[in-house]
Amino acid sequence: MASIRTRLALLGSAVALTAGAVVPAQLTAAAPAAAAADYSWVALGDSYTAGVVQAAGDVFEIPRDGCERTDQSYPQVIERDLGSFFELTNVSCGAATIEDVTSHAQVPVGRSVPGVPDPEAPFDPVPPQSEAVNAGTDVITVGVGGNTLGFADILFKCLELGQGTEGKGTPCKDALATGIPARLTKVSTDYDQMLAKLHEKGPNAKILTVGYPTIIPKDTSKCQYGHPHQFLSITPGDLDWLRTDVLEPLNTAIEKSTATQDAATFVNLYDSSENHSVCDADKWVEGVLDTDNRPALVHPNAKGHRNAADEVTSAILNAIVPKD
Incomplete structure (x- = not known):
């Protein structure tokens, strides 16, 4: 290559x-x-694309629309890297579901955290992200699926159920495991519909689906129970379950849906970020709080977006430039 x-x-x-x-x-x-007009690129996705948290840079949308696209998020990094070759339209939005990309108008939540709404909320609805795609679009990148799975809700339930356990047991797995297969089935169904919609809107576009990075290490002994810069009150047993039964299957579902589309390619962020989880010293994903004690709620920092930018850049160039 x-x-x-x-x-x-x-x-x-x-x-x-x-x-x-x-x-x-x-x-x-x-x-x-x-x-620049010869290569039109539309970036779609959720908070793992938009950036959202302070560890992923400053919000550059003025006035704010509540989607919280940051200047260190990977679409913006790539736009700076590739200069004038691409005209970027970035409509990614924090908290977006697959249906928000496909067909639903979304009401953004800004930097709201549970129980503490963004002081500038409520925000006006934004159109379905797919409306940014048209017949002249050359490249579409889309990173979405976690909110359709309900990962944030699962995470907060695990935080709640892990309190007072001293890190023992699997209270979250015990409470939620039976519902995960249905959640993953919905991700697959919605993802298939989204890809069909994107192909319809941009029939000449190369579609790059972007997976999620490593969040939890294989060795959860790296994770310190109760540490706010890691997973706070989630038990090691529940972290193992979240990795093997929730997060890795989410990436698998996205990759399988992508494989059904001739014009689509899956971008794997998981392998390249393997040793940069929330619990690693050189972390590319922050914990409940980032290292500056700001809310991060398990989102990529600027280093994580830099890695995503490298992987996605390679995929974009492979998609539009003939191989040697």
């Missing part, structure tokens, strides 16, 4: 030729401005 640098060089040549210019096959800072 060609390196990102090589593929950028090829992209620079392709864009220049499309614009009618003759340039060397190197990426140059003087790429024709008109070339």
Whole structure:
């Protein structure tokens, strides 16, 4: 596989030729401005795409719409990396479900946490994210599914049930395990419908579905019960269950749905982030609180978005630039 640098060089040549210019096959800072329109990219997704938390940068939407897209989120990082080659439309939104991407208008919640609404709420509804896609769209990236699964609700239930256990047992698994298969089935069904909708809206677009990173380590002895920068009151047994029966199957469901679409490719963030979980020293996902004691609610930080940007950039270039 060609390196990102090589593929950028090829992209620079392709864009220049499309614009009618003759340039060397190197990426140059003087790429024709008109070339931007030749590659239209729409970024869709939930908070793992939008950024949302302070550890993922500053919100740059003025006025705020409540979706909390941050300047260190991976779509914005990629836009800076790739310069003028892509025209980015980023409509990702915190708390989005798959149906919010496909067909539902969403009422954003801003940086609300349980029991503490965002002081600027309520926000106006935003249109279904798929409305940003059209026949001229070349690339669609979409990272969504966790909210359809109800991961935030599961997480907070695990936090609640783990209180007072001293880290023993699996109270969350005991209470919720029987309902997980139905949740995963809904993710698969909704994801299939979403991909069909995106293909209908953007028939010429390459669709890149973006999975979720490693959140919980395989070795949960790394996780300290009661630590606010990790999983606070969730027991080690429940962390093992969340990893093997909830989060890994979520990625599998997304990957399987993606495989049914000829124009879609799954972007795996799980493997590259394996040693950068909430409980690792060099974490790419923050815990309940980040290391500056700000609410993070188990979301990627700027390092996590940088890794996602690298993986997604490679996938985008592979999708639009012919392989050597």
